[in-house]
Each structure stands twice: as structure tokens, then as C-alpha cells.
Amino acid sequence: MTDVLLSPTNFWFSIALIAVFFVFILELISTVFGASLLGLGDDFAEVDGEGFINTSLANWLNINKVPFLIFLVVLLTFFGLSGLIINGVAASVFGVAFSAIVSVPLAFIAALLITAKTVNIISRLLPSVESSAVNSDDFIGSVAEITIGRASRGNPAEAKFTDHYSQPHFVLVEPFEEEELFAQGERVILVQKNQHSWLATRYQ
Known part of the structure; x- marks a missing residue:
């Protein structure tokens, strides 16, 4: 398993999963000290008053339904997992994993599709969280x-x-x-x- 994660073809996917792990650790530590990271990044949605959050793409991705940090963690998680699965299947079928030029775009598109659906489900389980996207x-x-x-x-x-x-x-x-x-x-x-x-x- 370590060899798979450290493989050059899986570099970006491993980085994404490591980033998710560190965010999880930081959230645990901040909670112990009476704080939370969930509000970080919510202002990312604000662009020129109207905001990126109001574009059709952002609405389709359901970015406005959960705190941005949760959206980012879900996206990175599925990006990492999708990349590992794509390269695993490619190695089994073709005998060699795809190069990053092929696997990264495929994994990113797959992650966006899965994240949009997953975030919609998560938003139904979470209480509404106020962010800069709300009036x-x-x-x-x-x-x-x-x-x-x-x-x-x-x-x-x-x-x-x-x-x-x-x-x-x-x-x-x-x-x-x-x-x-x-x-x-x-x-x-x-x-x-x-x-x-x-x-x-x-x-x-």
C-alpha cells in the first residue's frame, strides 16, 4: 500500500489525501482549544459583490450548502481516491498506470461529480451554517x-x-x-x- 501511495504516478492523489489528514488533525486540535476551522474559507465565495457562490457552476456543485472547508475536504478526498482507483484499474488492464497528464484531469472530473452529490447529502444532515454566502x-x-x-x-x-x-x-x-x-x-x-x-x- 505504501508503494502505491508513494508511486510517482499517484503523487498528486497522495498529496490530496495527506492534506485531508492534516486538516482533520488541525480540526481536532482546534476543538480541544475551544475553536473550529469550519468558518475558514467561506469568504472565498465572495467575488465582486455577486460572488462565485452565485454562479451556475457553484450552485450545481452545491458549494453554498456547506461550509467551504467541508466542501474542500470532500473534494480532496474523492480526488485522491478517484486517482488511486483510476491508476489501479489502468495498471490491471494495461499493465501500467496512466501518466499524471491523463489521470489528474480524469480524477478531478470524477471528484467534482461525486462531491456535488455527496455535499448535497451532507447538507441535509448538518444544521445550516452561516457563511459569507448568506445574506x-x-x-x-x-x-x-x-x-x-x-x-x-x-x-x-x-x-x-x-x-x-x-x-x-x-x-x-x-x-x-x-x-x-x-x-x-x-x-x-x-x-x-x-x-x-x-x-x-x-x-x-
Whole structure:
């Protein structure tokens, strides 16, 4: 198995699977310290106001249905696995694996197709996660509860709130006031959206 993963023909597929492994480890470590990586990369969808998220391709891929990091992990996983399978089948049938020029595009196309379907299934299992793709103005004034971590300015924590459709959302929040601190279990009011998090004030 190690020989297969380290084979030059499987280089890019091995790199993709290794990247997924490291993201998994980093998420475990960040969770231990009361944080989460799930909100990272959500601003990737914003381009010129309208956003890449609103294009027909992005909608077909279901990028807007889960946090971008989850989409990326699923894509990398299926890219790596598809590449290994393609090269494995090629080696069995033709006696030699495809070159990267052939196998990488084939694996990427297969990964996109599978990821689009898989992400759609995952989105039904996960609670709605607020990202930059959502109309943020609708959430101003919402009351959220700190669920993971301790929030200070520049060090956001995870919070949960429910919208007017009774759908739960998870966001990263930090205090609006410089010296304010929010502990786990405290309730806060969302007042302003930043690039990666929300500024909030204490709920009285």
C-alpha cells in the first residue's frame, strides 16, 4: 500500500489525501482549544459583490450548502481516491498506470461529480451554517449563545442561534468592545459582520 501511495504516478492523489489528514488533525486540535476551522474559507465565495457562490457552476456543485472547508475536504478526498482507483484499474488492464497528464484531469472530473452529490447529502444532515454566502443583514440583532470557546477581540468563539425559519446557524463571534470577554454559555447579540466573524454585544 505504501508503494502505491508513494508511486510517482499517484503523487498528486497522495498529496490530496495527506492534506485531508492534516486538516482533520488541525480540526481536532482546534476543538480541544475551544475553536473550529469550519468558518475558514467561506469568504472565498465572495467575488465582486455577486460572488462565485452565485454562479451556475457553484450552485450545481452545491458549494453554498456547506461550509467551504467541508466542501474542500470532500473534494480532496474523492480526488485522491478517484486517482488511486483510476491508476489501479489502468495498471490491471494495461499493465501500467496512466501518466499524471491523463489521470489528474480524469480524477478531478470524477471528484467534482461525486462531491456535488455527496455535499448535497451532507447538507441535509448538518444544521445550516452561516457563511459569507448568506445574506448577513438578516441576522443582525439575532441572539446567539456561545457554544465552544471563550471570545475576545481578535479571538472569536463559536456561537449558535436560530433564525426566523427555526433553522439553527453556527457562527464565529467576537466582542464589539475591545476589552469585553464572552464565556461559553453566555448570550450575545449579533451587531456587525466582519470578513471571518461577527461582532457582538452582551445580551442583557
